[in-house]
Amino acid sequence: xxxxxxxxxxxxxxxxxxxxxxxxxxxxxxxxxxxxxxxxxxxxxxxxxxxxxxxxxxxxxxxxxxxxxxxxxxxxxxxxxxxxxxxxxxxxxxxxxxxxxxxxxxxxxxxxxxxxxxxxxxxxxxxxxxxxxxxxxxxxxxxxxxxxxxxxxxxxxxxxxxxxxxxxxxxxxxxxxxxxxxxxxxxxxxxxxxxxxxxxxxxxxxxxxxxxxxxxxxxxxxxxxxxxxxxxxxxxxxxxxxxxxxxxxxxxxxxxxxxxxxxxxx
Amino acid sequence: xxxxxxxxxxxxxxxxxxxxxxxxxxxxxxxxxxxxxxxxxxxxxxxxxxxxxxxxxxxxxxxxxxxxxxxxxxxxxxxxxxxxxxxxxxxxxxxxxxxxxxxxxxxxxxxxxxxxxxxxxxxxxxxxxxxxxxxxxxxxxxxxxxxxxxxxxxxxxxxxxxxxxxxxxxxxxxxxxxxxxxxxxxxxxxxxxxxxxxxxxxxxxxxxxxxxxxxxxxxxxxxxxxxxxxxxxxxxxxxxxxxxxxxxxxxxxxxxxxxxxxxxxxxxxxxxxxxxxxxxxxxxxxxxxxxxxxxxxxxxxxxxxxxxxxxxxxxxxxxx
Numbered sequence: 034x035x036x037x038x039x040x041x042x043x044x045x046x047x048x049x050x051x052x053x054x055x056x057x058x059x060x061x062x063x064x065x066x067x068x069x070x071x072x073x074x075x076x077x078x079x080x081x082x083x084x085x086x087x088x089x090x091x092x093x094x095x096x097x098x099x100x101x102x103x104x105x106x107x108x109x110x111x112x113x114x115x116x117x118x119x120x121x122x123x124x125x126x127x128x129x130x131x132x133x134x135x136x137x138x139x140x141x142x143x144x145x146x147x148x149x150x151x152x153x154x155x156x157x158x159x160x161x162x163x164x165x166x167x168x169x170x171x172x173x174x175x176x177x178x179x180x181x182x183x184x185x186x187x188x189x190x191x192x193x194x195x196x197x198x199x200x201x202x203x204x205x206x207x208x209x210x211x212x213x214x215x216x217x218x219x220x221x222x223x224x225x226x227x228x229x230x231x232x233x234x235x236x237x238x239x240x241x242x243x244x245x246x247x248x249x250x251x252x253x254x255x256x257x258x259x260x261x262x263x264x265x266x267x268x269x270x271x272x273x274x275x276x277x278x279x280x281x282x283x284x285x286x287x288x289x290x291x292x293x294x295x296x297x298x299x
Numbered sequence: 300x301x302x303x304x305x306x307x308x309x310x311x312x313x314x315x316x317x318x319x320x321x322x323x324x325x326x327x328x329x330x331x332x333x334x335x336x337x338x339x340x341x342x343x344x345x346x347x348x349x350x351x352x353x354x355x356x357x358x359x360x361x362x363x364x365x366x367x368x369x370x371x372x373x374x375x376x377x378x379x380x381x382x383x384x385x386x387x388x389x390x391x392x393x394x395x396x397x398x399x400x401x402x403x404x405x406x407x408x409x410x411x412x413x414x415x416x417x418x419x420x421x422x423x424x425x426x427x428x429x430x431x432x433x434x435x436x437x438x439x440x441x442x443x444x445x446x447x448x449x450x451x452x453x454x455x456x457x458x459x460x461x462x463x464x465x466x467x468x469x470x471x472x473x474x475x476x477x478x479x480x481x482x483x484x485x486x487x488x489x490x491x492x493x494x495x496x497x498x499x500x501x502x503x504x505x506x507x508x509x510x511x512x513x514x515x516x517x518x519x520x521x522x523x524x525x526x527x528x529x530x531x532x533x534x535x536x537x538x539x540x541x542x543x544x545x546x547x548x549x550x551x552x553x554x555x556x557x558x559x560x561x562x563x564x565x566x567x568x569x570x571x572x573x574x575x576x577x578x579x580x581x582x583x584x585x586x587x588x589x590x591x592x593x594x595x596x597x598x599x600x601x602x603x604x605x606x607x608x609x610x611x612x613x614x615x616x617x618x619x
């Protein structure tokens with residue numbers, strides 16, 4: 034099997050340095066805050082581009098896929114500017130408030146619509162919800178193996194090998210295409226779009242799909258279809274200002290030990 | 300009383316602490332049933348261990364056929380046990396592997412999944428989970444409304460309770476599809492034992508950042524005096540001073556210990572996301588403007604290379 038198609042999953046997320054908040058219905062406010070391509074998904078785009086460059090004979094097409102509101106187009110635009118060949122944006126008002134289960138359904142159906150590639154690459158987690166479960170769910174829906182949290186990716190023919198920091202060991206994991214891969218921020222610095230890349234991106238195909246286009250019924254997605262329900266969202270009270278002391282001639286160490294002892298840590 | 304499945308987290312049969320925390324949570328919901336997927340020769344010892352912490356039943360699944368294959372076979376095992384036992388809930392450790400198993404299982408069972416729960420309580424018959432989101436700035440209470448609740452629980456979400464359960468062992472013969480055996484661990488290098496607690500499970504974490512200048516001696520000295528795990532900021536890891544496995548933050552480990560001591564760490568959002576839910580936070584930093592001081596219960600403006608050794612010596616002296 035050659036590697037002719039790679040789909041990269043990208044997500045539009047609220048800027049972590051901005052003021053992130055929730056809507057009245059307890060969903061993440063994805064409209065009222067500045068958003069961008071999830072930083073962690075840039076590594077996935079980078080990895081796809083590196084594979085394309087390392088395997089010129091395969092003539093790989095890299096497709097960036099996103100699900101989200103109109104503004105989410107910015108996420109796939111960025112991927113195109115970095116060097117992805119084309120983009121697909123699934124947009125439908127009914128999708129708002131979808132949980133990971135529904136999101137994985139939309140992704141799976143969209144991928145089936147555009148053609149299941151040999152390789153699907155995602156980031157380590159989104160910078161907002163940070164669930165890290167969508168790649169696993171997507172793999173399950175498509176009946177594919179998943180090779181996740183890669184710090185190093187190598188491929189040859191239809192074999193993919195990755196190195197990762199497992200929960201208790203450093204592991205080398207091997208798999209056979211087709212599969213779902215996720216990469217960490219250790220996998221290689223994501224490139225900045227060049228001026229040429231930015232100009233070229235304007236001419237690249239960006240396909241917009243609705244739920245009807247991919248054969249998903251509106252009742253299967255959105256907040257009402259969620260298999261989990263958020264009961265309450267509470268902003269964490271600001272930490273009360275702690276005691277700060279200046280170290281002068283060793284006084285800091287003494288004060289630190291006294292504090293730890295008062296909290297029974299010693 | 301309905302069974303509550305708990306996937307046993309273990310390394311070669313040695314049961315890890317988060318398993319006991321999950322058993323304590325399972326008791327709030329129903330009758331804890333531990334699921335041990337591992338070597339047949341290790342099963343008896345593992346069964347004894349989980350029984351001591353409240354397992355009424357222990358499903359033993361011999362992993363000879365699936366050892367080394369990733370998460371897909373384990374998800375199939377849980378699917379089949381769930382079909383036989385109709386549990387009230389399925390609790391899985393929220394490790395990287397555990398979350399992937401949970402994700403696959405949720406699709407298989409058409410059941411709702413909640414990940415990274417920091418607490419699980421039963422309220423009026425509902426299983427209500429607590430999650431901490433957006434770098435710990437919000438707390439979300441949620442419940443599963445479809446299928447069998449599948450909950451991936453973070454370490455330190457509950458205190459282990461040493462109270463023996465019935466511990467009835469049942470050998471479970473699972474049928475694993477060929478499709479689940481297509482991605483495989485081909486080599487594994489266990490992390491070098493440091494003699495310190497594991498970062499995500501430790502009650503106390505002492506971390507170092509750019510301010511260490513690459514010398515972690517003072518940080519490690521304090522960690523050992525407190526019986527703590529050692530962590531590092533992304534800056535320290537990127538500088539090559541510590542391996543990535545030590546990294547605390549958004550792209551590393553997310554920890555929630557009783558005490559977190561940040562040394563020479565400025566406290567960027569990426570780091571805060573990994574430690575902000577710690578119960579007590581202490582920082583030592585030369586820069587009094589460092590944002591980490593906004594978070595702390597106690598802070599020392601000073602040089603960690605002099606403050607930490609002096610504090611360590613005093614702690615060792617007090618502990619006698």
